Amino acid sequence: MSGYTQQEALSALADDEAGELEYRRILREFDDEDGATWSRWHLARDLMHGQDSVAVPRDFAAGVRRNLGKGGRPAWMTGAARLMVAASVAAATVVGWQFWDGATTTGAGQPVASNLERAARLNASAGEAALVSGGQQETVDSKRERSVRLPREREQHLNNLMIRHSDLTARHTGQGITANARLVNLESRND
């Protein structure tokens, strides 16, 4: 048997496109000045996209999270103070424009697909788009190789099984880092 199907080849091809560009840019920016410009880079893009950007302590203080959840902005983080904090604090940066696998979600507090994502999708070929279309139901009919939509409940159940698998993998095998990354991104989609 070949071991690798055409779907897998297409998926890899897709990885080489928009994602690879984004990936390289993050690495480049982080390498520069030991990551000091990283926050500025996020901030610049946020402003460009008209989104909120907030530098927060690494443990995501609950108060900040609540404010973000309500769509507001902490009072202390306005104007020049916001710029200074974003540029100087070695901390996590929360931005609203990028959302993993989230283009299908419409719940409260969910950002819509970013301009960058939309551009990336437009640039992708139709074949790739079927597999990576903003994290839509990436279902491929094994014989006809076409995109298939699943009922919402079924989709949710399969997502739960993927979350469960990732949690078990993180806790019981040596592949915890990757499994944790999968878990967080799968869980985020449910928000």
Next chain:
Amino acid sequence: MAVLAAMLPAAKAAEGEPPAARELLADMAAAYQQHSFSGRFIYMRAGRVSTLALERAVIDGEVYERVSRLQGPAHEVIRNNGRTVSVHPDDSSTLLSSSDGIASFRFNDRKDIPEQYAARLGGAGRVAGRPAWRLRLEPRDGYRYGYRLWLDQQSHLVLKSEVLNGRNGALERVEFLSLNLNPGLERKHFALPEDAGKAWSAESEDEDAGPQIEPGWLPEGFAMATRDHHRIQGRTGVLHSATYSDGLATFTLFVEPASSAKPDGNLRRKGPTVVLARPLRQARRSFVTTLVGEVPADTARRVLKHVSLETRGD
């Protein structure tokens, strides 16, 4: 290179000298289980990129973890004393798993990588500003993916890993941007919210209780890592699961009553992760068996085709 590497045991290798590939892999597994560390990393799958922070502490043999998404809505997964809790952007939280009193991080004892992978040392490199050994793991059969790994020369932790398809394309990639081997983390840093809603409830803490999933066929080198029996909130019927690993690749088989799910026979995928379901008729009862894992589609189909459920007189 493989022959040369095999002649240089890791423990005896002079500083800067490449250790043996397989010993390095065994060290990698041990380092992950024993080290406390923190860092930021990039994760890429299916053309999507996200940045995350990981804090991991091993305190008195217990593992504590916090994984935080750094972009988009703030989201964290925290593990503390056998419980995994997901904290959502609106501050609500969900208990994903709980194994009170049971070793939550009971690792598969195996630290070796099976012979089904050809392991080659690719020399030195740098990731996150740290010297790294580059390793290539090539599958000797078609039942698993290949890997490229970059291991920290000091700690042997994985600094970067890629899951490869047959054309050396990366289906998934993790790469650390920064790594701190002395994070000074304490238990209180991993405090869990008290009001987490339950996504799952344990049906039995005894993994041998209830029906057992019997894989009629497994690719060579795979062994069971864990299994359990759970209920999903809002659904009827018990979900049985069994997780198998060859040290790098992992898949989980789920079996549940047919009334709670209808398989459509379609293959679903995200990067290297496939999801495939099929009906299973046994002892005059209908079940659905679903495979979720990081294996090629053909492997998933073949494993699933041979699964049965031992109901033990049920």
